[in-house]
Amino acid sequence: MASALADAPKVLNGHSDTIMSGITNGVASASVAATSNGNDNANGNANDNANDSSQQKRPAKRQNPGNNRAWKQKKTKREKNITEGSSEDVLRLDIEALLASRKSQTDGQVEVDADAEENLPEQGTEIEVEVMKLSSTGDGLAMRPGSNWVYIVPFTVPGDIARVRVYRHVHTEKQSFADFISVVKPSPLRDDARIQCKYFASCGGCQFQMLDYSEQLNHKKRIVDRAFRNFSNLAPEVVPAINDTIGSPLQYGYRTKLTPHFDGPPGFRHNKRGKNPRTPFDSCPDIGFMQKGRRKVLDIEDCPIGTSAVRLGMGRERERMHKDFASYQRGATILLRENTKRLPKDSDEIPQGELPPCTVRVDNEDTVDLKTCITDSKATTTEYIGDYLFTNPAGSFFQNNNSILPKFTQYVRERILPPSGNIKYLIDAYSGSGLFTITLASLFEHSIGIDIAADSIASAGRNAALNGMGEDRCKFIAADAGELFKSVSYNAEETVVVLDPPRKGCDDSFLSQLRRFGPRRVLYVSCNVHTQARDVGVLVRGEGEGERYEIESLVGFDFFPQTGHVEGVAILNRVDTKE
């Protein structure tokens, strides 16, 4: 499982310990690696009254000064590496399925506008559309009567009649992208009283605040289902029915990490190339998340999906930036990460009167947690999952919905062992700082975790010790996951593997080696169910040398409520066991 923040941004500047991401020369560099964490690849548009759908207004024109070319969302390096399961692929297949279902519903008699292209609204014009379906990208797929042209509209749900502004036609795909302007007639699924953020439908971080939570979970089940239909390349009969999505205990206030950012002053791109002398900001820049569909930061004062400590930290950092902006010459990303100090109830360290600034107190049965917000990416953060304790450099990857982790790790623990067989060993591939190795180690004689990030592996070793596990119980290797198979001495018959790769999934070489090793059971966790489905397809088809697997179960976990993201868990068993 991952968020796009899996790759820790690179540090730091000596200019301010609160600013991170590609910073050089003591000056914060241009932001901003858009990330897939359900918040950071945010986009959107200004919206003064997001709690009333009829009032949801967007600016009259796309803000694209001096440039009429349609702007296409820039992909992160990570997204470019995804060759299958990209959002373009996902959208294309969802649109094909929508058109096919319309055709079958009308016995192939869908009235198609033969002149659709000639009748297309000019880019920039406003039209009314009916939303037919939610894509797995989180966008509404909308149509106009008598036409088979599809309009991709964010912040809408099936059944909405929406006013939208078309901004880009993709003639080869018979589709157009449009900005959401307002709801003309709301879908029964929509209730804008549910929206808790004034930036909703402006900021691109959340897509679903208008939806009932149970409907969000249903949609995420459909995302997993479609991913396995479209990307696994498996016959439907070998893919089991998807289990109901497991919800997050917190649907707001859950994110333990946020990374708002700001762009550099005008001309900063030239400055980046060293062509012009650097010019400082003459006023505080907008600090927040990307607007939907625009390469522009939306100024955001508060983000209600952040935890209380992170929200307080956001306020504090904004205040600091309003004083310090003149000392920055480039854009940067601000790290906000929750840190927990757990103290016995009778500890003298628990403040008696007022809490220190930006501190949140949480009372547990026997302990008190004091939660603060850390901004130095090298500082160590601590968090608890039940009684397990994890430390990490604040800038390194760790799951960022703590509220769901006890449920999630318990789910994995209850299912990691196959129903029969003598299993002694665990391999935790893409282990990060040891989440699975440590929460599962007591079930095994020995465990190995491997991760390419040396700082995460250093944390994993420390975390194992903090949780009472010595090297006799587990070891961690800092290397590419494929290196594992050169040194592993476990008997495959007695071994299970957890996989939790980044969004791009596993590479072919890793999957081939895994199949040749042939562990009894594989539990595959992923923040990108499309690449997960692709990789599971490889293991299940079992072409060429190595073992073949069958799918026992598939489920989504809702690590990112209000957003279109879902974490998939696939459990696979080796076929033709060697017993």
Ligand SMILES: C[S@@+](CC[C@H](N)C(=O)[O-])C[C@H]1O[C@@H](n2cnc3c(N)ncnc32)[C@H](O)[C@@H]1O
């Ligand atoms: C989604 S995170 C999972 C981390 C951990 N399982 C957890 O839940 O905290 C993916 C991890 O894959 C690691 N990674 C990325 N590419 C890798 C590779 N080629 N080999 C090994 N690890 C890799 C990243 O450093 C990151 O820690």
